[in-house]
Amino acid sequence: MATFLYRLGRLAFRWRWRFALLWAVVLAAVGAVAVMAPAAPDDSSAMSGIEAQQAYDLIQQRFPGSAADGASARIVFVAPHGQKVTAGANKKAITDFVREATGSSPQVSSAVSPFAADTVSNDGSTAYATVSYKVTSSDLTDASKTSLEHAIGDARDAGLTVEAGGDVLAAQTEAGGSSEVIGIVLAAVVLLITFGSLAAAGLPLLTAVLGVGVSMTAVTALGSALGLSSTTGTLASMLGLACGIDYAMFIVSRYREERGKGHAPQQAAALAVGTAGSAVVFAGMTVVIALAGLSVVGIPMLTKMGLAAAGAIVISVLIALTLVPALLGFWPNAVLSRRIRKGRRAVEGGTGNGGSRWARFVLRRPVPVLLVSVAALGAIAIPAKDLQLGMPGAESQSTSTTERRAYDDLAAGFGPGFNGPLTIVVDARGAQHPKSAVSAITKEIKDTDGIVSVAPARFNDAGDTAMFSATPSTSPTDEQTKNLVKTIRAERPAAEKSTGATFKVTGTTAMNIDVAQKVQDALIPYLAVVIGLAVLLLMIVFRSVLVPLKAAAGFLLSVLASLGAVVAVFQWGWFAGLLGVQQTGPIMSLMPIFLVGIVFGLAMDYEVFLVSRMREAHVHGEQPRQAVESGFRHSARVVVAAALIMVAVFSGFVGAGESMIKTIGFGLAIAVAFDAFVVRMAFVPAVLALLGRYAWWLPKWLGRILPKVDIEGEGLARQTAIVLPSSDAPGGGRTDTESVRV
The missing domain is CATH 3.30.70.360 (Alpha-Beta Plaits)
Known part of the structure; x- marks a missing residue:
């Protein structure tokens, strides 16, 4: 693996114009197809295998036309305090509204008066009228919405409190674009602090944005053919951006390190792709496994989102392995730190950076660090035992929206169960x-x-x-x-x-209950499939039995703790006001699956990047404890930066107006923080310190069965003979001789 990627990196550096042009052509071609492709279909709500869906299908079969998909608005009228909606002036205002709404737009199919449909509360304080449309909410014209708003305004002018439920005047939340911009800005700040170079910070951002562009245009291009809806690419965009930045950053960081050792630019790029690129490949594979495993749940929408996101990860990996070294070929010195540009051949971070000092601290006190990390995450995970799943509705929206106020008025007038x-x-x-x-x-x-x-x-x-x-x-x-x-x-x-x-x-309530139960039933099989495949993959990568098991145990700790934090905030209401949570309640049904799948992939990212450097040092002759310190010296800083970028990207979605997006953003951000800063930085080195040489134990019979994959560059060390540059080659820009046999 390392040798193949070494050759690929060397080739991309040498043929940089061809590789850059290739990706430009790919983006242009996919974009052209996306422009000409038919519009993506609406989201499918079909949930096979649950009773509520079977009943819905039976209604469509036995009552043709009754399950129409046209938009509707439920207009709620509340009389002034002490009055009734049946009073003369109030009744006239409601009747006038129904008449005006009926003729307000050719898209209206009917408007039913509350006095004809007997939709007046027992105390006479509240009533509602239903306005139905011939088209879906996405096909409603602005004129139709404006006409309805005008009719509502006239009823309010008559003294009634009027609110609109349903999907006609529902507030449209555009969280995606602004959230991604916030994430990119925060990621740029982290990269700039980490690398101290505008070029080094800008290159990962550039390649990640290009990868997201290719992924999203591909989703649009294939939307009609594969049934991908407009929201299918949400997860692909979020993960493609975060992982794309991280993968490119790891290769750029390794390139800077190799240049610091005195290697020529082309050789440094090749070595960076051969070593860090190997870790990128296997880290990407774990994310792909986790996302593709979402198909186990059996929810078509979730399966499509997972596969689209997995495709985005594959594109991110390919760009990191080919376009990043090509761009390094255009600007070989621009990404370097000032020290290396001045010709100082020191490995970045030296021998006593913060990562190595922290590793020595943990190695001296492995038992207390292990106990504290497990106890802390265990305490935070306690609320997870009260996890309730459901689908947020109008009750979770801000009280500033008319949908939420209509929900509250109906509950007050007709009882809390009337809304479901x-x-x-x-x-x-x-x-x-x-x-x-x-x-x-x-x-x-x-x-x-x-x-x-x-x-x-x-x-x-x-x-x-x-x-x-x-x-x-x-x-x-x-x-x-x-x-x-x-x-x-x-x-x-x-x-x-x-x-x-x-x-x-x-009905909607029963559908949400059934979906929640289906997700809950699928969680254990999903965990078994994903963790089983990933443990096998990590066994191949690390040639160890205990390291993959330790990785799985750490992941479970971080996931349970993050679920506990989500329950504490969104279900119990702790710190809800700080995050803008309007209403506590059950957690979105798909949240645990999203959290498990995405965080597992990202956790294995950090595991591969961090432990692969330890494995590399151990393979090259260092003792187990010394190898742990070496791994932290080389990788801790970049892993911390990668985690901060992930947290920044996901935290951008916490500011979304929609409760579902807010919950996902918070859950992923807190899970990455727990996994990177507690599990990988404390739990992992403490366990490895206690295991010692047994951490890398592998039975001989299993070693013969497992394929041997070189991600530490051991093969490169045997196959390359490099003469370092003479002292008059500033920053290692040139070598007098360079002999490479690959």
Whole structure:
């Protein structure tokens, strides 16, 4: 591996114009295809294998046209304090609104008055009208939205409090672009501090942005053919940017180190790609394994997001291995520190930098450091035991939005469960008397504890299927609502036996509950697959049994701690105000899977980059404890910088207005911080210090089975004979002779 990458780096440096032109052509070609490609499809909400989806499919089959995808707005009216919406002036204002909304736009299909639909609260303080549209919310014209806003304004002028729920006037959050800009700015600051050179800081940013450009245009180009939605590339953009910067930074850092030893530019670039590039390849492979493993969950949207992000990582690796050495060929001295440009041939960091001093501290006190790191992460992980999964809705939005205020007004007027009714679909094809069977099932569900009301059943044209809504007494995100759904479903066998008909429960609330359960059930298999494959990969990389197991244990510590922090903030409400969290509640269902997959890949990144230098020193003759110190001396600074960049990129998403993006950004940022600064900087060296030479133990039989991959450059040391430059070659810019046999 090292020899092949050495040749690739040398070739890219020598043929820099060709490689630079190649990537420019790739970007232009993919961009051209993206421009001509059909528009990406809307997000698919299909969740195979869950009851709520099966019930939804049955509705579409038995009630054609009833599950239309047109946009809708639920307009909530609240009378002034002490008045009722049925009072003369208030009723007239609501009736005028319905009339105005009906004729406000040709895209409106209907507007139903609350007095005709009996959607007035028992105390008469609140009512709502439903305005339905012929097109989806994305196809609504500005004129249609403006007309609805004008009708709402007229009703408010009449003295009513009016808010709009639904997807018509929903606030659009554009978190992606601004968050990425914030991440790039913070990453640039970290790179500048780390390298002390504008060129060295700018090169990783340039290549990472190019990689994200290729990845995102590829997602757009393939969107129609592969069914990739417009949001599929969100994860690819986030990870492509962070990993792209990190991978390029590791190679640039190694290039500077090799130049500091006195190697000529081309040789230094080749050695950097052959050694650090090997670590980049295997680090990238662990991220790809983690992301591709998201397909285990069985949620199509998650599978597509994972595969798109995995593709972005592959592109980042390829750019780091080819374009980075090519750009180094254009500016071989610009990325160097001032010391090396002045001709001082010292390895960056010397022999006593902060990394080596910290390593010596841990090596002298491995047991206390290990106990403190495990205890600290274990304490932070405690809230994770109360993790509740769900999907945030309008209740998680800011109270400044009309959607959130409409949600609160409906809950106050009709009860907390009104915002999340359950839809019951009764399949009576097997019943002798379908109507009697539906009536019996309706009565049974109505009598269930936790149900406050049941709407009249509506039959299909064939008369063999009916559906009705049941309103719970608790809110959609309440744990009691989840238990209620389980209770209703548990009554199904008895109902089927007595009536000959069966039923299924669906609706947004039931769908969210089922998705959360499906993700929870898939978490353990996903962990087993991803960790198993990664442990095997790390065994091949490090030729060790205990090092990969130690890496997996450290990863689990950081993930559990980050989940605990997420629960403490977003579910318990600790420091929620500082992060702009408007409403605490269940954690987004997909969050644990995202966290496990992404953080596992990034944690293995740091493991490979840090421990590979220890392995390299050990292979070249250093004792185990000395090798740990060498690894920290060479890699600690750049690993810390890489982690800070990751934290910066992910933290940019914490400022997003959407709760889901905010949660993901916080979870990933805190997880990277825990893994890099506690696990890799404390837990790892402490464990290696205690293991000593056993850390690199590998049974002979297993050593014969595992393929041998050289990422430490051991093969390069045997195959290259390099004469260092004469003293009059400033900064190692030229060599008198250079003999390379590869």
